[in-house]
Each structure stands twice: as structure tokens, then as C-alpha cells.
Amino acid sequence: MYLDSGVLTAVKILVVGHFGVGKTTCIGSISEIEPLRTEEEITEASVGFDDLSGTPDKTTTTVAMDFGRLTISDEVVLYLFGTPGQERFKEMWEELSRGALGALVLVDPERLSDSFPVLDLVERFGLTYAIGVNHFDGTTDYPLAEIREALNLSERTPVVACDVRDQQSSAQALITLVHHLLSLLD
């Protein structure tokens, strides 16, 4: 449960996407701990936790957010924060994006338009990102080039197919993001 005593640096990557896209599954497949959940209050007019239910007259709402952890080396621990991609969570985005290495944006090829608000937030908060196209059971293989075009992505933004239930596949999507982050420092 506790971090190794030599761990001095904690870094974070955000796993973002619309409701039901597989953020928690992705985090759970990579995390060394069972995904944990924080609860925090947001103070806007709101329609409940991550669109699960409609309670439109509230002005403060508790948002639950799942996260995971991966000890990367003797000194560095990586936290993965599942981050809902709706405009009304932008208060939380302030803190979450500060110091974040980057974001893995999960998209569902059947619900591409749901990813526009997510991409809008990621770009507004200046996060470098890669796209993970989550393959759900039974979905057709979409050509990644078409998805890139539909999402209006820059040429440089990596787009990878992944199955977030699969550890190797989720890890590969993260590795793609980290490669991209490193390439931008050159």
C-alpha cells in the first residue's frame, strides 16, 4: 500500500475521455493498486456525477474520480488520474493539468462526437496528448486515418488503437504518449 521509502518524485498523466469510454478500466489494467476513488465538490449548476443521472437543480455536486498508481523506478511514482471531459469539471482541470506530463485521450469510435468537448478541454489547458481508440467487443476496425480526420487532429498527434481491458495494450498506448512527449523536447 505504501510507496517505497526512496520515492521522491510523483508525476501524473491524465486519462481523459467522455463517460463510459473506459478510463477506469484502462487505469485498472495498468495500476499496481486497485483503482481508488476521490470525492470532491464542484460548485456549478450540474447534472450529477459524470452524466450517470440527472439531478439538474443542484449547485454543488460531488464528483467521484478514479485513479491508479505505478511505481516507475526507485525514485519516481506515476499516478494516472481518470478525468471526466465535461466543461463543468473545468475547476478540477486547473489543478489536474498543472504539472501533468500529458494526457491519454480515450475515444470510442462509435461516439466520436462525444470526444469534441474532451479535446477542447485538453487543448485549452495546454496538455500534450495522444489518442487511444478503444476497441470494444464487436466494434469494427475503424481506419485510424479516418478517426484522425473526424477529430480534426494535427498530423503530429499520435493515434493508436487499444483495448483498455488488456494490460499490454493500455501500456502501449501510454508508451506512445511518452514517446510523443519526449519527441517534443527535441
Added chain:
Amino acid sequence: MIDEPHEELELTSALVPLFVITNGRALPPDNTYERTTLVSAQEGAAASARTLSPEARRVLELVTEGFLSVAEVAAHTHLPLGIVRILLAQMEESGHIIARKPVPPAERVDREVLNAVLDGLKARFGA
């Protein structure tokens, strides 16, 4: 794990407003306790734990054995993140806990960290 039983928690009643738990104190602005700040109990802190609120004591007990992130403290205690931040700020001031704050972003550090993350992911998942 996600929904641990609450029975063992010794908490101020749910009827007590949250500002009472924190003695009405707000978070000091220069002390933000981001969710990746790592915290642990100061050696010998348990001795003076009786002066703390039940919630603060619960936090202190949790981090007596080692370092955890602020996010993990909130998750394990089932306290809202905002409350945990205020309690931690108070307990750092009173010398009960120590905190390792995230390193501010800088290009050199980023490169080192990113390489460490890349190597770590590859080593771990054989990718």
C-alpha cells in the same frame, strides 16, 4: 477495495458540518497540497495525536507507516479531497506530518522524468 467498509472509521458524525471538522479554517493559499503531494507522519507524531480531531487522527494513522499521495489519503479515509487538504496543511504546521511536494515543471527535469517513465513502462510491461 473501492468500497471498503466504513465501520472502522472513527469520524465526527455526518451531522457535523465539514467546516467544524476543520475548525472553520480554509486552505492556506501557498500550501495547496496537490493530489500528487506525498505525505507521511513525522516520527513520534502519534504521541501528540490526541490533540487532533478524529478525522485528522485517522489521516495521521494512515500515513504512520510510510508515504502516500494526498489522493490516496482522501480515497482511503473516504474524506473529500478539500477536507484532506486542509487537515494536512494544519498537521504540517503543527509538525505531525511531512510533505514531499511535486517538483515544478522544468525542461531538464521533464526529460529525465519522461525517460524514467518510458524505461519503467517498458521494463514493467515488456513492451
